[in-house]
Amino acid sequence: MLKTVNVSKSFGGLKAVNKVSVEVREGGIIGLIGPNGSGKTTLFNVISGVYKPDDGEVWFRGRRIDGLKPHQIYKMGLVRTFQIPRPFYGMSVYENILTAGRDNPGENPLKALIRKLWHDREIKLSDKSIEILKMLNLINNAKLKPYELSGGEVKLLEIARGLVSDPVLLMLDEPVAGVEPGFAHEIFRNIVRLRDEYGITFFIIEHKIDILFNYVEHVYVMDRGRVIFEGDPSSAAKDPEVIRAYIGGEK
Amino acid sequence: MPVLEAVFGVIYSIGTFFVIYALLALSLNLELGYGGISNFGKVAFYAIGAFAVGAIANRIAFMMLGKIFDITQTYNPNIADPFKLAEVNSIITYVNLNRPDIALPSYFISLIAGVLLAGLFGYLASYPALKLRIDYLGITLLVFGEIIRTIGNSYEALVAGPHSMAVVRPFAWITSLGYPAYVADMTFFAFSLLMLIIVYVLLERMLNSPFGRDLKAMRDDELAAMSLGKDLAKLKAYSMIIGSMIAGLAGGIYIAYTGAISASEYIPFITFIVWTIVLLGGAGNNNGALLGALIWIGLDRILRIIKDAFPALPFSVDLLRYLLTGVFIVLIIIYRPAGILPEKEIKTVAWRRLEKEIKAEGGEE
Amino acid sequence: MIDPFIIVVSLQYGLLYVLMSLGLTMAYSIARFANFAQGEYVMIGAYVAAFIFNVWHISYLLMIPVAGLVGSFVAVVSYLVFYRPMMRRGLSSNAIMIGSIGVMLIYEYIIWIFSEIYNNLFAPKFDPKRLPAAVEGVDALYLIIIISIASVVFLAYVYGATSIGRASRAYADNPMLARISGVSETKIMLFMWSVAGFLGGLGGALWGAYASQVTPDMGFNNLLRMFATTILGGMTSFYGTVAAGLIVGFAENMGIYALNQAFGVPTVYKPVIPFAIIIATLLIYPQGLGGISLRNIRILVRSFSTKS
Numbered sequence: 001m002l003k004t005v006n007v008s009k010s011f012g013g014l015k016a017v018n019k020v021s022v023e024v025r026e027g028g029i030i031g032l033i034g035p036n037g038s039g040k041t042t043l044f045n046v047i048s049g050v051y052k053p054d055d056g057e058v059w060f061r062g063r064r065i066d067g068l069k070p071h072q073i074y075k076m077g078l079v080r081t082f083q084i085p086r087p088f089y090g091m092s093v094y095e096n097i098l099t100a101g102r103d104n105p106g107e108n109p110l111k112a113l114i115r116k117l118w119h120d121r122e123i124k125l126s127d128k129s130i131e132i133l134k135m136l137n138l139i140n141n142a143k144l145k146p147y148e149l150s151g152g153e154v155k156l157l158e159i160a161r162g163l164v165s166d167p168v169l170l171m172l173d174e175p176v177a178g179v180e181p182g183f184a185h186e187i188f189r190n191i192v193r194l195r196d197e198y199g200i201t202f203f204i205i206e207h208k209i210d211i212l213f214n215y216v217e218h219v220y221v222m223d224r225g226r227v228i229f230e231g232d233p234s235s236a237a238k239d240p241e242v243i244r245a246y247i248g249g250e251k
Numbered sequence: 252m253p254v255l256e257a258v259f260g261v262i263y264s265i266g267t268f269f270v271i272y273a274l275l276a277l278s279l280n281l282e283l284g285y286g287g288i289s290n291f292g293k294v295a296f297y298a299i300g301a302f303a304v305g306a307i308a309n310r311i312a313f314m315m316l317g318k319i320f321d322i323t324q325t326y327n328p329n330i331a332d333p334f335k336l337a338e339v340n341s342i343i344t345y346v347n348l349n350r351p352d353i354a355l356p357s358y359f360i361s362l363i364a365g366v367l368l369a370g371l372f373g374y375l376a377s378y379p380a381l382k383l384r385i386d387y388l389g390i391t392l393l394v395f396g397e398i399i400r401t402i403g404n405s406y407e408a409l410v411a412g413p414h415s416m417a418v419v420r421p422f423a424w425i426t427s428l429g430y431p432a433y434v435a436d437m438t439f440f441a442f443s444l445l446m447l448i449i450v451y452v453l454l455e456r457m458l459n460s461p462f463g464r465d466l467k468a469m470r471d472d473e474l475a476a477m478s479l480g481k482d483l484a485k486l487k488a489y490s491m492i493i494g495s496m497i498a499g500l501a502g503g504i505y506i507a508y509t510g511a512i513s514a515s516e517y518i519p520f521i522t523f524i525v526w527t528i529v530l531l532g533g534a535g536n537n538n539g540a541l542l543g544a545l546i547w548i549g550l551d552r553i554l555r556i557i558k559d560a561f562p563a564l565p566f567s568v569d570l571l572r573y574l575l576t577g578v579f580i581v582l583i584i585i586y587r588p589a590g591i592l593p594e595k596e597i598k599t600v601a602w603r604r605l606e607k608e609i610k611a612e613g614g615e616e
Numbered sequence: 617m618i619d620p621f622i623i624v625v626s627l628q629y630g631l632l633y634v635l636m637s638l639g640l641t642m643a644y645s646i647a648r649f650a651n652f653a654q655g656e657y658v659m660i661g662a663y664v665a666a667f668i669f670n671v672w673h674i675s676y677l678l679m680i681p682v683a684g685l686v687g688s689f690v691a692v693v694s695y696l697v698f699y700r701p702m703m704r705r706g707l708s709s710n711a712i713m714i715g716s717i718g719v720m721l722i723y724e725y726i727i728w729i730f731s732e733i734y735n736n737l738f739a740p741k742f743d744p745k746r747l748p749a750a751v752e753g754v755d756a757l758y759l760i761i762i763i764s765i766a767s768v769v770f771l772a773y774v775y776g777a778t779s780i781g782r783a784s785r786a787y788a789d790n791p792m793l794a795r796i797s798g799v800s801e802t803k804i805m806l807f808m809w810s811v812a813g814f815l816g817g818l819g820g821a822l823w824g825a826y827a828s829q830v831t832p833d834m835g836f837n838n839l840l841r842m843f844a845t846t847i848l849g850g851m852t853s854f855y856g857t858v859a860a861g862l863i864v865g866f867a868e869n870m871g872i873y874a875l876n877q878a879f880g881v882p883t884v885y886k887p888v889i890p891f892a893i894i895i896a897t898l899l900i901y902p903q904g905l906g907g908i909s910l911r912n913i914r915i916l917v918r919s920f921s922t923k924s
Contacts, residue, residue, distance in 0.1 A: 048478060074480035086475035088468045090535070094605055095597060099464045100479045106461035106599075109489050113456050119600060122461070126601035130608050139612065142605055165479060289710060329882050379899060386650055386710045387898050390843055394891045397840065401891075405884040519836075523717060530714075565736035566729045574729065577721025584715035585701050 001026040001201055002047070002078070002169055007056035007066070009046050016042040018225035019056070024169065029195055029202045031212050031233070034222035035246055040205045041083050043222070044171055048080040049073040061168070074102070077168030081175065083205070085158040087146035093157055094129065094142040100161035101125040125164070132160050135190055137183075152178045159187070163194070169201045176208060184208065188215045213237070221245065259433035263440050267508050269548050270443040271501045276528045276540035277454055278497035284534035284594070285458060286490035287470030289385045292376065292392030293525050295399045296369045296495040298517035300502025302403055303365030304358065305410040305512035308419040309339070311357040312346050322416065328408035340417040347423040347510070358421040362503040369499025373491040380487045393519055403514030413515035420507050443504045450497055454537055457493075463597045466490060467535075520573065527576055530583050533590030542592060550575065622873050628757055628826055630865025631764040634858050635819035636838060637845035638771065639691070639812030645788045645852035646808045649709040652716040653694055654816055655835030655842060656723035661687035661817025662824040662834065663727055680763070680821040687817020691809040694719055700805070720836065728832040756826040763822060767815055768858055775854065780807055788852065841868070844890035848897050853906020860905055864890055 002024040009017040017039045024030045032040050045051045047058055049070040058066040065073050088096050104125065105111045106118030133139040136156045146154055159175050176184035192215055194200050206212040213219070213233035221229040221236055223245035229236055236242055275297060282288040313320040322336045323329070346353050379391050404412045421442070425435035457463070468476040469486050477483060506512055524547065532543025551572065558568035583590070636658050643651040661683035669676045698719050702712045775781035784804045787794040795801055823838075824830045831837075845864050849856030868889045875881040897904055 050474065050478070070474075070477040071480050071482045074478065080478060082475065082478075086472050088471040088475065090467050090471045090594060091464065092596065094602070095464055095467075098461070098601055099468045099476075101461075102480055104461040107465050109457050109462045109493065112458075112460035112462040113453065115456075115460075115600075118461060122599055122601050123604065126604040129601070130605060139609070142609070161479065329884075379895075383898055383902070385708075386713050387847075387902065389710065389713065390650065390847070391895055391898055394840060394843075394894050398888060398891050401885065401888055405882060520721075523721070526714065526717075566732035570725050570729050570732070573721055574725035577718045577725065580718025581698060581715055581722065584707065584711055584718065585698075585705070588707065588711060 001028075001061060002203065003059040004043070004047065005057045005059070007043070007046055007053045007058060009042055009051055009053050015225050017046060017053075020222070020225070020227050021056075022220050022227065022230070024201060024203045026201055027195060027199055028218060029191065029204065029216050031216035031219035032203065032205045032222065033207070033209055033212070033219060033236075034228075037224075038222040038245075039225040040222055041173055044080055044173055044205065048078065048171065074165070077166075078171070079162050079165045079167035079169070080171035081158045081162045081173055083173040083177075085146075085154045087154060087157055089146050092143050092145055093138060093149070094133070096146065096157060097129045097132065097160050097164050098122075098125055100165045101129070102165055129160075129164050132163050136160055136187070152180070155179060156187075167200055169203060171203045171205075173205045174207060175204065176206065176211065181208075181211065184211050185214075188212075191215065209237075256431065256433050259437055263433070263436040265548055265552065266440050267443055267504070268551070269544055270440075270447045271505050271508070272525070272528060272547055273447055273541050273544040274450060274497055274501035274504070275525045276532065276544050277450060277537055278494040278501070279525050279529045280534060280537060280540040281454060281458070281497070282490050282494040283529060284536065284539075285463060285466040285470065286487065286494075287385075287466075288380050288487060288490055288494075289389040290376075290380075290392055290491075290494070291389040291519075291522055291526075292394075292396040293498060294517050294519060294521040295392070295396035296373060296498035297502040297505075297521065298396070298399050298403060298514075299369045299372055299495075300362075300365040300499025301506045301512060301517070302399075302410050302502075302514070303368050303499070304361045304503045304506045305416065305418050307361035307364050308357040309343060309416070311360060312343065312350075312353050312419050313339075315353045315357070316342070316346070318342070322411055323408045329406055331407040331411045331414050333414075336411055336414060336416060343417040343419060347417075347420045348427045349424060351424040354419050354424060355421055357419045358507060361419075362500070365503045366496045366499045369502070370492045370496040373493075373495025374488055376495070377484070377488040377491040380491060381484050393522070396517070396519060396522060400514060400517045403517065410512050410514055413513055415511045415513045417510060418506050418512050420510050423510075439507065443508075446500060446504065450500070451537065451541075458537075459597055460599060462489075467597070520576075523580070524576060527579050527583070530588070530590055531579065533592035533594065535594030536590075536592045537595070539590055539592035543590075619873070622870055624757060626866040626869040627862075628760050628865070629869055630862035631760050632819050632823050632826070632861075633838075633841060633845045633865050634861030635764050635767060635815050635822065637842040637849070637857055637861055638767075638854070639816045640842050640846045641849060641852060641854065641857040642808050642812045644846065646784055646804065647695075647699065647703070647712075649712040649716065650843070651812075652713065652839065653719040653723060654812065655837075655839035656720050657687040657691050657813045657816035657835075658820035658823070658838060659830070659832065659835030660690050660723060660727060660820070661813075662820030662830040663731075663832070665821040666824050666830045676821075676825065680759075680818060680825075683817040683821035684814040685817065687820065688810040688814040690723070691813025691816070692806060695805055695809045720839075724832050724835055731832065756822070760822050760826065763818060767818065771811070771815070772854070774811070780804070784808060840887070840894070841890045844893045844897075847894050848904050850904030850906025853904065856904055856906030864893060867893065 004020060004022050006019045006021055007017055008015060008019055020043055034040050046053045049065065049068050049072065053066050057064055060076060060078055065076065088099065091099070104118055104121050106122060111117045130139070133142055136159065138153065138156055138160065141149060141153060146157060149157065155175065155178055159172065162170050162172060176187055179187065188211065191202055195202060204212065204216065216233060219231070219233050219236050220227055221242050228241045228245060229239050275293060279290060279293055282290045310320045320339065322331050322339050324332045376392060376395065380388055383391060403410060410416060422435045422438045425438060426432050465481050465486055468481055469483055473483060528543035528547050529540055531546060533539030554568055554572055639657065640651060640654045643649065643654065664686045665676065665679035665683035668674055669679050698715060699712065702715050775785060780803065783794065783799045784807065787799055787801070787804050841864060845861045846857055848863060849860035868886060871889050872881070872883055872886040876883055
């Protein structure tokens with residue numbers, strides 16, 4: 001479904017992403033881990049169109065997407081969330097989630113004048129948003145503005161926006177950082193359920209390896225811009241390169 | 252009845268100016284308050300609407316009379332000829348008073364043309380709005396406004412530059428039918444008020460929708476909005492086109508109100524007035540735009556009263572208006588940048604669904 | 617072919633733009649906003665110099681540094697009364713820029729009102745449109761050249777070699793880091809504003825000598841040309857601004873002269889040249905002259921060939 005081929009991206013003299021090739025198969029839940037600064041988020045940025053790669057190709061559902069703009073990639077069904085949440089501070093939590101919905105005829109100013117044209121879509125969108133709010137325990141905060149939420153709740157808002165957007169592939173960047181472990185497990189259980197029921201593919205960056213490894217079937221490990229390991233989680237935990245990257249990298 | 256005349260006179264002058272500034276404020280509120288576009292060139296689009304009416308209406312009127320419209324020196328279209336200009340002015344005055352069959356179509360055709368032309372330039376301006384950082388965008392659009400003013404002032408074949416040229420007025424002929432002057436004035440006021448109401452209702456409808464949400468998303472965080480599928484180029488274009496059309500409409504109304512056009516009036520200070528109005532009333536709220544316009548008109552009136560009451564002041568009271576605008580801007584920025592009225596929430600049918608849901612939840616507990 | 621007079625005029629304008637615009641560049645680089653009131657420091661300096669010279673007949677030569685000091689004073693007061701509160705409230709650069717527009721209006725019209733009051737109450741009237749042409753026999757041109765070059769050299773020394781200059785540059789690069797290393801933000805700001813205002817005031821007084829008139833709106837009239845200079849220079853680059861000032865001066869004067877001779881473009885369109893410079897720079901190469909480096913040129917060329 002998603003494939004990067006030898007993607008590289010540099011900033012100044014620093015090669016943040018160095019000839020990275022990853023593959024995410026349809027219906028999979030794939031993990032991406034690595035010490036801080038290993039280039040994971042930069043890779044996400046390249047895939048989602050925020051950056052153009054210096055070298056290499058990105059393929060999504062059989063089409064080449066490197067060089068496309070983020071909103072074009074979104075339209076193809078690839079949605080990503082941000083490591084540091086980027087909510088719309090001027091709108092309520094509920095409106096934040098509604099905004100993430102796709103294909104709403106009311107987004108066109110002329111069509112917006114005629115409510116009938118987008119009434120049904122808006123109802124469907126609101127039902128789905130409410131369902132997601134309930135699933136993430138945010139329903140009581142729905143009317144609040146993002147700056148009135150706790151750090152963990154803002155993270156959940158970030159995930160909620162990703163979920164409501166009807167993604168084919170959802171790329172989550174550290175979805176459970178700052179979330180207490182019991183609830184983190186519940187979120188991941190929901191991720192598995194969404195994959196089983198709706199066929200959504202997931203590509204997830206996460207630092208809490210102990211939680212992540214229970215739910216992913218395949219994991220990539222990055223260190224200093226390169227992929228140093230790929231395979232199943234238990235092998236990753238035993239691989240000497242991976243261990244060295246983490247022990248060596250984190251002081 | 253002189254009292255009635257006086258009352259109508261006040262309604263006409265204050266009311267029409269309120270409409271003009273309210274339209275400008277609504278237009279900036281759309282671009283800035285919803286779309287986050289820092290339009291420091293608002294006066295440019297106002298001027299384009301005004302210039303269009305001034306340039307086109309007169310020419311259409313002349314065409315319909317079978318005359319040739321010519322106000323400049325024979326071999327130099329950059330400089331107006333005062334005799335030709337005086338002749339044009341008297342012909343236009345004649346048309347205004349006696350020829351509704353010419354005045355009405357000339358004015359309204361040129362008004363529509365002006366609105367569309369302003370919209371076209373708004374579309375062009377959305378390109379820098381996409382590419383530039385917010386403070387650089389402000390300077391670019393300010394400069395754009397100055398270019399429009401320079402061209403209008405220097406190429407006098409267009410609207411006679413800084414010299415005052417009479418323009419077609421749509422309702423002046425009513426007075427020639429024997430009615431007192433205030434009838435024609437109030438007819439024009441009713442027309443402009445109607446325009447304001449239509450624009451207000453359409454804007455509220457258009458913005459209380461997913462489109463409004465998308466604009467606010469773009470305003471709050473462009474990267475997140477892009478990543479959630481919002482096409483920023485299209486959104487900025489929509490804002491600028493619609494906003495500029497409204498500003499052009501305001502310009503066309505202003506011209507008909509004064510009955511004359513002079514290109515030297517369209518200075519950046521007008522943009523600063525509109526910004527003060529929108530910031531004071533509360534950006535992101537169309538009612539705030541109206542409130543700000545009301546306050547501004549009120550202030551203007553007070554200054555006029557002071558001017559009449561104290562004719563012996565050693566300085567021109569008009570200068571106070573500029574000074575006070577500066578003071579207002581500084582006070583607003585330091586003490587209340589959000590303005591008087593808070594930003595209006597977007598409440599579509601989805602909101603009612605949520606309320607129902609929360610009530611249901613509350614009931615179950 | 618080319619009238620040497622035009623070259624002299626261009627040089628004078630160019631150097632004046634450098635003097636007036638360096639303050640704008642400094643404000644953008646250190647205080648991080650586009651200061652619309654910079655033109656008013658120029659105007660007030662010019663006005664005070666012209667006023668004292670005209671009314672009390674003190675030597676204009678002496679008035680030039682006085683104008684600088686006045687400009688400096690106004691800039692520092694603006695910081696303390698207006699800009700520091702704005703910065704303390706954490707307002708965005710755009711919001712403070714809007715605030716500076718308010719400050720600009722306040723200064724311009726206070727001076728305007730003052731000059732009307734003075735002319736109505738006292739005689740002889742202060743007619744700022746009729747200042748004596750030469751300044752004590754010294755041609756304005758030589759004054760402009762000497763003072764502007766001296767100022768540029770002085771500024772280069774101050775910001776290059778002195779400790780406060782180095783601290784200011786560190787602060788401009790990374791304010792948070794500088795603050796943590798113990799640099800006093802207030803000292804840097806006060807220093808920067810006083811220099812920015814001083815240069816502006818100098819430029820104003822010299823402008824008055826050259827143009828033989830000062831008007832309350834000369835601040836705003838020059839502001840857009842100052843923006844053209846700073847923007848072309850690269851918003852934060854000292855040497856870029858110096859080069860850009862001369863380029864704008866020459867482009868404006870020789871440009872309109874050439875267009876007039878070759879295509880009959882009327883000279884009233886002269887202001888459009890700096891406008892065009894602003895728009896062209898921001899849309900094509902926003903880093904300006906200060907951003908010229910081999911790497912940036914490579915990136916620019918690449919962006920033309922690969923459509924993204």
